[in-house]
Amino acid sequence: MSTPARVAVAGIGLATVAVLAACGTKTPQEQDKGGAIAVEASDDACKVARTQADAGTITFEVTNKGDRVTEFYLYAEGDRIMGEVENVTPGLTRRLIVEVHEAGEYQTACKPGMQGEGIRDAFKVTGQADKQVGTDTKLADATKSYQRWVNSQTGALETKTAEFVNAVKSKKVDQAKALYPVARVYWERIEPVAESFGDIDPKIDSREDGVAPGEKFTGFHRLEKDLWVTGLRPDSAAIADQLLADVKDLVSRAETLELTPLQLANGAKELLDEVATGKITGEEDRYSHTDLWDFRSNVDGSQAAVAALRPVIQERDASLLTTLDERFAAVDKVLAKHQAGDGYKLYTQLTKADIREMSEAVDALGEPVSQVSEVVAGQ
Template identity: 60%
Template sequence: MILRKTMFALAGSAALLSLTACSGGSQDNAAGGAITVAASDTACQVSTSSASAGNLTFEVSNKGTKVTEFYLYAEGDRIMGEVENIAPGLTRKLTVEVADAGKYQTACKPGMAGDGIRSDFTVTGGVAKQTDVNTQLAEATKSYAAYVAGQTSALQAETQKFADSVKSGNVADAKNRYATTRIYYERIEPVAEKFGDLDPAIDAREADVEAGQQFTGFHRLEKDLWVTGLQPDSAQIADKLVTDVNDLVTKTQTLQLTGLDLANGAKELLDEVATRKITGEEETFSHTDLWDFQANVDGSKGAIQALRPVLQERDPALVSTLDTEFANVQQLLDATRVGDGYKYYNELSQDQIKQFASAVDALSEPLSKVSEVVAQ
């Protein structure tokens, strides 16, 4: 799921998101120990079904044979936090601020597919969101708001142009616009994923569509453009994509995020690279995976850039490591550039794919530490 350039240059006149910073001043359940999750191919055993509001830390151990994911959902399947790409035998942590009491759900997704193995989870109490306590985190979320507003504004405009090309039957123009439109979405995908079924409607791959579900969004049109040819309902699919993107833009304008959301989102984008882009699974028909790869890296870097003053003060060594590893990944991407774009995935050698995988792993490790620093 996906620019380059200076990270906040596209803020423009779009309305800023209403964002809130998380702070060490909020109640921290992690201080009493993480909530453990034993995930397997058939079970998702959470050590408790309730917790007090504040910073919740889940420690997820994959005891199964399939790669899995873990999610905390609010009402309407709004994603509060997620951790992806948990290979068999590995343990990953997710720290998320939950300030409001209420009913939530935990979910493990063996094979990273479907609705997952779910359990009810109750949050009690309630704590104030620390919008003013930590000035640096407040500024970080404000900066990221400008970034997201710019990306969604550009996504809205470019999606309409892409849809118009599909509807007019101009296949060549639609193909040219496809990858460069998706980059705006891929940069902010963790934000889009917070809105229940909206992300799957816009960005689900054909392999992820379950029986009885309609295949819509970018990847359905990708298949029409590169494989089957435009279909009788391609125009309707294009119109639905525009409607869904417009809905996304509207919802992001009032979304509240925290500093932990930024930290977790930066890591989620690298997980997307590791599980989709460097495997060629994302753009099955067009092979434009490297455009998405670059956008995911840019989006991750954008979140870290917003958090940089906080991270620099609390863990300067981590900032230095992140800078080095981001630069290493970017160097590999730059080596695949062709004109204004990149090589197609099916043009990469196995050595290049291995180099990408190694560089992403090296960046993923320090990124996994950012949420713990932010939660201090």
């Protein structure tokens, strides 16, 4: 899901913990000498307490003192997302832990209303830090396992998107409608990976009210509107071709993406935030009302990331793992009530009580999932 005008979300930020103290490398304890970097976000400002940090694990504590929901990002050159935390509601404080193992010029950004380019400022990283996967074999294995899973999902995404596109171009409306939520399953499972490439997500997944000024409404949701609301339009075939081209671009980039342990942990939480900000409200698939397919897929993606990190969580905080298993099972149980054949009920078929029950289950799951990044970072 692309929240309104969200240029690139969830870039599941690069994150690692250096464990050696030689050659400029910082241990978590050394890195944290200055404590977490406080960020005071408001509707018209983004005050970052420190604008410089040593390479390694960097922690931001973002407090929203405004009246609008906000997001916080750390960007590298070219708007590459190193890490982000979203759905920071007024009065809430959220923690973002990222790894930046190379010195350089970066940017911090708050996005009041989760819109636009954000309120940005320069942020400098000095020194160098070892990558966590280079010093911890269990974390290295976790990232490799998750990367294999991502590759399987991107391959399926390309195949199912091609089927959907062919149906649109052949003007087989009923077939295209049936294929739409199926193709999106694979997109929604790996969305944090896709969103780490800032230019792809808006083209594939922006909703109409999220399109930046001067940009064209494209991707899944444009075709969704064509199929369910306006009828196929003269440029629908061209939009479909562009969607497939963008998906192929994503598949190619994902093959060479170097994932880090905290990318997995942050991504697991981001996917649940996706559920809370779009699927629960019915905003995501507002024309087809196939939101529960996306809901299921976001939860699957979150669970896959946690599963890859399971040996590490078991070793460092077994009680947290037990809670995670219980909360994922609770969400599965709630979703199972709304299955219909091989898919799910339409959002419009849900009662207010249904929506409240799902929201409560996701909120209960989100709390322990938010702790995974701290476990992985060794904090």
